[in-house]
Structure formats: structure tokens, C-alpha cells
Amino acid sequence: MAEKFIVTPWEVTGDVDYKRLVREFGIKEIDAHLLKRIEKIAKGSHHFLRRKIFFAHRDLDWILDEYEKGNKFFLYTGRAPSGHTHLGHLVPWMFTKWLQDKFGVELWFQFPDEEKFLFKEKLTLEDTERYTYENMLDIIALGFNPKKTKFLVDTKNANLMYREALKVAKKINFSNVKAAFGLTNETNIGGIFYTAMQAVPAFLPSVLAGKNIPCLIPHAVDQDPHFRLSRDVVGKLGYYKPASIQCRFLPALQGATGKMSASEQETAVYTIDDPETVKRKINKYAFSGGRDTVEEHRKLGGKPEIDVSYQWLAFFEEDDKKLEKIYTDYKSGKMLTGELKQILIDKINKLLAEHQKNREKAKKKIGEYLVKG
Ligand code: TRP
Numbered sequence: 001m002a003e004k005f006i007v008t009p010w011e012v013t014g015d016v017d018y019k020r021l022v023r024e025f026g027i028k029e030i031d032a033h034l035l036k037r038i039e040k041i042a043k044g045s046h047h048f049l050r051r052k053i054f055f056a057h058r059d060l061d062w063i064l065d066e067y068e069k070g071n072k073f074f075l076y077t078g079r080a081p082s083g084h085t086h087l088g089h090l091v092p093w094m095f096t097k098w099l100q101d102k103f104g105v106e107l108w109f110q111f112p113d114e115e116k117f118l119f120k121e122k123l124t125l126e127d128t129e130r131y132t133y134e135n136m137l138d139i140i141a142l143g144f145n146p147k148k149t150k151f152l153v154d155t156k157n158a159n160l161m162y163r164e165a166l167k168v169a170k171k172i173n174f175s176n177v178k179a180a181f182g183l184t185n186e187t188n189i190g191g192i193f194y195t196a197m198q199a200v201p202a203f204l205p206s207v208l209a210g211k212n213i214p215c216l217i218p219h220a221v222d223q224d225p226h227f228r229l230s231r232d233v234v235g236k237l238g239y240y241k242p243a244s245i246q247c248r249f250l251p252a253l254q255g256a257t258g259k260m261s262a263s264e265q266e267t268a269v270y271t272i273d274d275p276e277t278v279k280r281k282i283n284k285y286a287f288s289g290g291r292d293t294v295e296e297h298r299k300l301g302g303k304p305e306i307d308v309s310y311q312w313l314a315f316f317e318e319d320d321k322k323l324e325k326i327y328t329d330y331k332s333g334k335m336l337t338g339e340l341k342q343i344l345i346d347k348i349n350k351l352l353a354e355h356q357k358n359r360e361k362a363k364k365k366i367g368e369y370l371v372k373g
Contacts, residue, residue, distance in 0.1 A: 079110075084272055138355075150369065286341060
């Protein structure tokens, strides 16, 4: 029987069946042929693609066709500031950075600071303003090129955005939004309007340039309902329909319960966590595919498929050979859970040490990224 799971932009629970999502959302899997084509044009390979962490798309083949004809696209992604950044958030951004470098393209990064204010009872606009700043530091720390990266903050760039949002909003009615997002009659009217704001950066660069520019949106798959809805609308407004490329969720430390939740501190590792906290969280919570006793583990071997430390390494250990050796050693029983966890702890702490250094430096750079107007 099909397991129950929910994936909407505001809720992800249960053990996500990605094959089923592909069918239900009407997105396409990235097949071997398309993968090769991306790698050829990008002149490089990314482990998120090789491991099917980025696994699906809309119109990516068209984006590559246009690129090969000399018609460059721009990238668009975003982050609704509702708390500190955790490792799961970094996944699509790391990949976006790779795309920016490989294709030499602009990135428009949206901070819809009204979104979670509207959808979360307790969050104030002051909170979301503070988190906008904190989240910006994480994005800059990943090394996006300031000459090619533009930050749009919904409440600050309303002058530029609102006019375009109106054009989108006029073409979407309440029942469209209800169906796409599972909203109800009790949803506040700001929440009903919001998707119009998330559509805007997909064509705003075309508006500003006075010519049509293709748009590619890298995002976690829960955001797809927004773009499924707005693709047609953006097309009707006379712009290219935005293309997209979608990734899976980094599992919560406790295992198959959907994506990491920023509201549940202990299910996630934050970019500002210190090495001791990282060690404690992983040792205490990371769901283990190991056996009950060392003897049994040596005899039967571990289960990397359900082991969260192993799964996290599949996201963050770039070296295929190293990862494969970890897999076989763990599966054969040669490697114990404690050893596997230690490998992950070292990996994450190394990544975060570098990230935190860059995050400090980012404090002086924010001005270079903000869109004026
Ligand atoms: N809604 C997203 C979030 O909750 C933020 C966002 C805005 C976004 N625009 C986007 C995400 C484009 C991916 C792509 O964080």
C-alpha cells in the first residue's frame, strides 16, 4: 500500500516517494542522456547530479538548446527567511553556485520576507528581517559572484516587484491556488496572494532588460507547485515559461520523516553550530542502520540505505571512491556505526569551519549584492 506523505511548499512529512512525486507534479526525471548532455556543456560533473540528488526538471533540455545557440539563461532561486540556515538549505544553493560558475550566468536570489510572516502564526516582520540578514550571510559565504548575483527582498524591492506581481495575480484565481497548495477558506488573504510574488523573479530580469531571457530555477521539489502554476501565467504575459531543476530533501537526523525542519532544532545541523554541537547531534540523533550488537554487526553488516550518516555523506562527500568504500565497509560489517558517525562529524565540521569563516567575511559584502530600487 502507498505510504502517506505530504509535500507542499509549507509542509513536508512522511517518507517521500520521489517516483510518485514525479508523476503527481508532472515533472520529468533527469535521464542518463540529459545528464550526459549537461555534463558535456558544463564541461564538468557534479555529484548531486551523478547521485540523483538533483533528479527532475521542467524544460531543462530547452534551456540547454537555447544556451548552445548563444541565448544564455539566468538562474533564479530563493529563501523565505524564517530561521537560521541549516545544512538542508545549502544543498540547492551549492548546486546553484556550480551552475553559475559553469555557465557563467546571472543569479537572481529572492528573499520573500513576507512569506513565512504570512504562513507562520508567531513570526513577526522584525523576525523575518533579522533572518533575512542572517540567511544572506550564508548565501554570500558560498561564494556567489557579486557582479552576477542580485538579491531581491520582497518588502524592500516592492517598488520593482509589486507592479509585476499584479499582472500575475490577475491571472490566478482562488480555486487555482487552493488546489495547487491545499489552502482553505481560512487561509489569510496575504497567503493567497503570495505565489504571485514568488513568480515575479522568473521574468523580472526580462522586464528590466527589455528583452526575453530564459530562466532556470534550481529548487527543492516542494516548491514546484508555485512554478507549475506560474509557468503558464508567465507564458501568457509574453515571457518564456521558466524552466526548473529539482532536488530531494536532505533527510532529518532522525530518519525518514521528510525534510529537516528549522522549527525542530534537534533534527537539523545549523550553519552556525559549533563543532561540539555537531558532534553531539550526530552521535545522539543520527538514525543508524547498524545492528544491535557489535557481533551481529560484524556478522550481518550495516544497512547504509537507511543510515542517515551514510545518506548525509552522499550529499556532502564529493569523492565517489571514498563514498563507495564507506558503503562497502559499512555494509560488510567491517565499519561500525560509531566509526561512520565520526567520518560524518569530521566532514561536516570541516565544511562548517570554512563556511563560518566566509560567513564572517560576508558581513562586509552584503551591499554588493542588494538590488537598488
Ligand atoms: N518559498 C521559498 C522558501 O520557502 C523561497 C523561494 C522564493 C524560492 N523564491 C524561490 C525557493 C525560488 C526556490 C526557488 O524558502
